[in-house]
Amino acid sequence: MLELTGLTAGYHGGTVLHGLDLSVPAGAVHAVVGHNGAGKSTLVHTVAGLIRPGAGTVRLDGQDVTGWPPHRIARAGIGLVPQGRRVFAGLTVAEHLRLSYRPPRRGDTTRPSVWTPARVLELLPRLGERRSHRGSALSGGEQQMLALARALLGSPRVLLLDEPTEGLAPVLVRQVHELVATLADEGIAVLLVSPSPVLAAECARTLTVLTSGRATLRLDGARVRADAAELNAALELAPAAGREGTGG
Known part of the structure; x- marks a missing residue:
């Protein structure tokens, strides 16, 4: 479904990602973990088209979408839930949903499932209870559900x-990961970046440790759930860098 080959990207002439190879099949969760500054946000921003890669390719179902602008990436079928949620403070939940809904085009059979506002509210009933509330009035967990x-x-x-x-x-963290697993069951390929490796392992089929923009370890999720020692050791050895988002 999503395949990254030799992906290199960065900011202002500097390189953050160094020749990264990574794939996420349909119906699976691939978690990328690492310290702040490892390149996790740079990775998702590059895939989403917010950063133009310096080298390498991004393929969606075999189609090369490398360097496409964000709106084309989104229309091709790659959705982004950004760090920090970034909901509109002045819009109600109902207005967010109405503005975000993209009905399928006639004959479009490429998407694993079609999500409507009604179906989203079935999955996230708390948002239904808060339909008339503005983004600024929502709790952090509610804002995350809205994003x-x-x-x-x-x-x-x-x-x-x-x-x-x-x-x-913690209770909301587990709810989010349960939702992620549900979405994978719907056939969606999920690329999850997280600073919490043990929690990420709860829903991930595969985990990749990112260290200074390079994939230094790849593990099966079931193996980590049985024993996280190898993953924890890799993270302890990995150097911490600067703040994520300013260089990684």
Whole structure:
């Protein structure tokens, strides 16, 4: 479904990602973990078209989408839930949903499933209870659910989640990961970046450790769930860098 080959990208002439290879099949969750500054946000921003890669390719179902602008990437079937949620403070939940909904084109059979506002509210009933509330009046967990709903309304084939549990209480973290697993069951390929390797392993088929923009370890999720020692050791040895988003 999503395949990255030799992906290199960075900011202002500097390189953050160094020849990264990574793939996410349909119906699977691939978690990328690493310290702040490892390149996790750079990775999802490059796939989403927010950063133009310096080298390498991004393929969606075999189609080369490398360097496409963000709106074309989204229309091709790649949805992004950004770090920090970024909902509109002045819009209600209902307005967010209405503006985000993208009905399928006639004859479009490429998307694994079509998400409508009604279907999103079935999955996220709390948003239904808050339909008339503005973004600024929502809790952090509710804002995260709204950001996820907004991405789903594009009926993506690939969903990019940039630290979706940041700042949430543990009970909400587990709810988010349960939702991620549900979406994979719907046939969506999910690329999840997270600073919490053990929690990410709960829903991931595959985990990749990113160290200074390079994939330094790849593990089967079931193996990590049985014993996280190898993953934890790799992260302890990995050097911490600067703040994510300013260089990685």
